[in-house]
Amino acid sequence: MKALIIDDEPLARMIVLEYLQDYPQIQMIQECNDGFEGAKAIHLHQPDLIFLDIQMPKINGFEMLELIENPPPVIFTTAFDEYALKAFETHAVDYLLKPFSKDRFDKAMEKFLNQSTRTIQQQNTQALLQSVVEKNASINRIVVKTAGKIKIIPLPEIFYLEAADDYVKIHTKEGTFLKNKTMGSFEKALDQQLFVRTHRSYIVNIQEITRLDPYEKENYVAILKSGTKIPVSKNGYTKLKSILGI
Amino acid sequence: MAASPLKVSRFLWLFAAGWLLWICLHTLVVNKYGYPFSVALWDSIISNGLLIGACILVSCILGFYLPTMQRSLFVFMLCVGLTIVWMLISYFLTIAVINDYNNFPSFFILSIPVRLVIGFLIIGCMALLSALWYTLQDQREAEKRKAEAEHLAKEAELFKLRQQLQPHFLFNSLNSINALIGVRPQQARTMIQQLSDFLRGTLKKEERQWTSLEDELQHLQLYLDIEKVRFGHRLSTMVENEAGSNCQLPPLLLQPIVENAIKFGLYDTTGELTISIHAREEGNMLIIAVQNPFDPSTTSPKHGTGFGLHSVQRRLFLLFARTDLLKTEAIDNLFTITIKIPQPGNIQLEQPKNIN
Numbered sequence: 208m209k210a211l212i213i214d215d216e217p218l219a220r221m222i223v224l225e226y227l228q229d230y231p232q233i234q235m236i237q238e239c240n241d242g243f244e245g246a247k248a249i250h251l252h253q254p255d256l257i258f259l260d261i262q263m264p265k266i267n268g269f270e271m272l273e274l275i276e277n278p279p280p281v282i283f284t285t286a287f288d289e290y291a292l293k294a295f296e297t298h299a300v301d302y303l304l305k306p307f308s309k310d311r312f313d314k315a316m317e318k319f320l321n322q323s324t325r326t327i328q329q330q331n332t333q334a335l336l337q338s339v340v341e342k343n344a345s346i347n348r349i350v351v352k353t354a355g356k357i358k359i360i361p362l363p364e365i366f367y368l369e370a371a372d373d374y375v376k377i378h379t380k381e382g383t384f385l386k387n388k389t390m391g392s393f394e395k396a397l398d399q400q401l402f403v404r405t406h407r408s409y410i411v412n413i414q415e416i417t418r419l420d421p422y423e424k425e426n427y428v429a430i431l432k433s434g435t436k437i438p439v440s441k442n443g444y445t446k447l448k449s450i451l452g453i
Numbered sequence: 454m455a456a457s458p459l460k461v462s463r464f465l466w467l468f469a470a471g472w473l474l475w476i477c478l479h480t481l482v483v484n485k486y487g488y489p490f491s492v493a494l495w496d497s498i499i500s501n502g503l504l505i506g507a508c509i510l511v512s513c514i515l516g517f518y519l520p521t522m523q524r525s526l527f528v529f530m531l532c533v534g535l536t537i538v539w540m541l542i543s544y545f546l547t548i549a550v551i552n553d554y555n556n557f558p559s560f561f562i563l564s565i566p567v568r569l570v571i572g573f574l575i576i577g578c579m580a581l582l583s584a585l586w587y588t589l590q591d592q593r594e595a596e597k598r599k600a601e602a603e604h605l606a607k608e609a610e611l612f613k614l615r616q617q618l619q620p621h622f623l624f625n626s627l628n629s630i631n632a633l634i635g636v637r638p639q640q641a642r643t644m645i646q647q648l649s650d651f652l653r654g655t656l657k658k659e660e661r662q663w664t665s666l667e668d669e670l671q672h673l674q675l676y677l678d679i680e681k682v683r684f685g686h687r688l689s690t691m692v693e694n695e696a697g698s699n700c701q702l703p704p705l706l707l708q709p710i711v712e713n714a715i716k717f718g719l720y721d722t723t724g725e726l727t728i729s730i731h732a733r734e735e736g737n738m739l740i741i742a743v744q745n746p747f748d749p750s751t752t753s754p755k756h757g758t759g760f761g762l763h764s765v766q767r768r769l770f771l772l773f774a775r776t777d778l779l780k781t782e783a784i785d786n787l788f789t790i791t792i793k794i795p796q797p798g799n800i801q802l803e804q805p806k807n808i809n
Contacts, residue, residue: 215687216625216629216685218633218682219625219629219632221632222635225632240687262720264719264720264721287621304624306624306631307628
């Protein structure tokens with residue numbers, strides 16, 4: 208079985224390697240310093256298990272998992288993260304709190320090795336990601352994958368989000384990006400004072416709106432700085448009014 | 454100023470009803486002495502109308518200025534003065550209105566002592582009630598303020614405790630030590646020593662007002678050394694001290710700034726990074742600049758002025774009453790925080806001059 212470790216601290220990787228010596232059936236194929244390397248290595252090697260730290264440079268462990276289509280089973284290793292701990296417990300994904308003992312490590316491995324199927328573990332991971340996104344306070348960036356590269360979009364650079372089947376189109380200065388997420392989860396995760404869902408299929412950055420024009424009866428259209436016209440439903444108009452104070 | 458008791462509708466109704474009753478009684482008494490009803494009513498309305506005015510006035514005055522118990526003579530004199538003024542005005546006004554009924558003026562003059570006593574009692578009562586009301590309001594507000602201040606103090610203390618513990622730093626350091634024990638036990642020992650010295654220093658420093666720059670930099674070096682073990686070759690540091698040896702600064706002021714720089718630098722870039730700290734003197738100011746790299750394409754420099762720096766700014770303001778002592782600057786991919794610390798030595802030197 209192939210395993211990967213993704214952690215930005217060399218000594219933290221070392222202790223996992225040391226503990227893994229008792230598991231000859233598991234072969235450590237690569238050590239990764241950050242989420243970028245991690246995402247690339249997972250794509251390349253398709254490991255059976257990853258050890259993943261949460262707080263890492265540029266993109267954190269959860270953001271990295273979001274970029275991967277079918278994430279492998281994960282054992283999280285983290286020092287301290289209040290909200291994440293709750294998510295771990297509810298979704299039966301195993302986690303190791305640093306510093307962890309060999310006994311605790313063995314238990315996590317036992318759980319992984321005995322776990323019925325890989326699909327169940329993957330389902331757990333997906334459910335975990337969902338709950339982390341929902342419980343997390345408002346996000347301040349969106350991580351996307353485009354043409355094999357990872358792109359971090361700071362929120363102020365976003366013009367608006369548009370629903371597109373199972374994806375959400377993120378329109379920015381530098382073009383349009385796709386993210387495999389729902390409008391609902393974006394609506395929850397983005398700061399309501401900065402991003403407003405003006406329509407079933409649109410979430411708009413308030414800073415970008417220059418004008419609100421009436422359009423047909425009871426409907427409005429928001430004109431952005433870029434000139435784009437975004438439909439505003441009756442409900443969306445009420446929300447915009449209360450935030451803009453008009 | 455606290456809300457006047459007359460702004461409470463319950464009291465206002467009581468006040469109005471009482472006066473209506475009193476005006477009727479006054480009219481009936483004067484009427485009983487043989488004066489026609491209209492004359493009695495006019496007399497009552499004028500004299501009591503003015504008395505109502507005096508009552509409202511005394512309540513307002515006490516609302517603006519509430520004397521202490523020792524100065525209750527002021528309230529007494531106020532009541533006496535108001536009573537006399539009220540008497541004079543109501544006399545002349547009544548005479549002017551009821552001049553067609555021949556012997557009414559002499560009746561008025563005869564009744565002046567009675568009117569004076571009643572007027573004084575009513576104004577006095579109003580003054581006492583108002584004073585009591587405002588004192589109660591003041592007390593209630595003071596209690597509220599006290600509770601709020603206590604709440605704030607508790608919150609600040611909790612925050613300080615949480616900051617002091619720095620769970621992330623502590624647990625990750627322990628994890629590194631755990632890893633070192635197996636392969637490099639000697640280095641594990643060194644790191645335990647550094648971590649203990651660092652924690653002890655943090656605890657000890659809390660009590661002092663000022664600490665020397667050298668001490669502070671030494672303490673910081675422990676922290677930097679631990680971080681260097683944790684992050685290996687990725688992190689290097691450069692500490693330059695060009696300031697004089699007698700420079701001082703409030704303890705643990707630099708710590709959150711350096712922590713911020715390390716966090717910002719480590720988590721915003723992926724390559725190797727250097728954190729530099731540079732201290733110098735300019736006039737009677739100690740100037741310390743802390744520099745870290747960041748990625749301008751993904752992070753706005755504003756991100757760096759997070760909660761840690763906010764608390765430093767607040768502390769500088771509380772200590773020196775100045776808001777211009779902390780500056781942040783982002784040029785290319787380098788983020789610099791500069792703090793200026795007015796030196797206490799010079800403040801002490803200036804003080805004797807002021808006394809002379």
